[in-house]
Amino acid sequence: MAASPDPASPVPLVIIGGGGHAKVVIEIIRAIGGYHILGCTDAAATAAEVIGVPVLGDDDQLPRLFAAGVRHAFVAIGANRLRLALGQRLLQQGFTLISVLHPAAVVSPTAVVGRGVAVMPGAVINACAVIGDFAIINTLAAVEHDCRLGEGVHVAPRAALAGNVTLDTCVSVGIGAVVKPGVRIGAYTQVGAGAAVVSDLAANCLAMGVPARPRAPRPA
């Protein structure tokens, strides 16, 4: 995680994405303080600004911004694969990808949080959990002790991971879903809203229900 910025000299920052997730991220960055949000990039923008942040154009603007001295960025896109791919591209371009932790989130001092991670209000990340780059721990989600979350995962609002759960790359755990202790969920699998995952799930599947049952495999 990047060091905390100095509120007296705000760090210029660009946000990638301009949708609903970006709105939440913008408000967290404002709550943290210490950053000057220059704007956001959004190829599909329908307005000139997002809650007061100007839309700068599409991602082709990023090399120009880097050349102008902007070094800090955050990818605020909900789609896991796209968020991860763009984050990795920005790292290659030399940007520093900050993590945004809402002041009302609780993150254990023994947890490890990667780059480009969003932790929303009320989320709890408990002891010795490891959160991979570009993860989203959404509003009121619980990530219990010793969980291992890969890159690009999303734990949706009010979802709860018990201790020692492993989520591989780009897993999505739907709103209000729960995952039993020690369970491993394979890469790119999506768990439906309200599901109860009581045993391991393979990669690339869609699982839903109580207990969660995998449905037809999803395209890789």
Ligand SMILES: CC(=O)SCCNC(=O)CCNC(=O)[C@H](O)C(C)(C)COP(=O)(O)OP(=O)(O)OC[C@H]1O[C@@H](n2cnc3c(N)ncnc32)[C@H](O)[C@@H]1OP(=O)(O)O
């Ligand atoms: C801040 C934020 O907003 S973060 C956003 C977080 N997002 C989420 O949590 C989304 C989670 N997504 C879901 O739960 C979705 O319903 C999915 C991914 C499980 C399924 O989506 P789709 O493939 O589009 O399924 P679809 O809506 O066509 O439903 C197919 C069937 O599954 C059922 N179904 C859909 N979702 C669920 C669910 N979560 N649990 C149980 N059954 C479900 C439907 O009732 C339907 O049943 P039927 O065939 O008997 O009529």
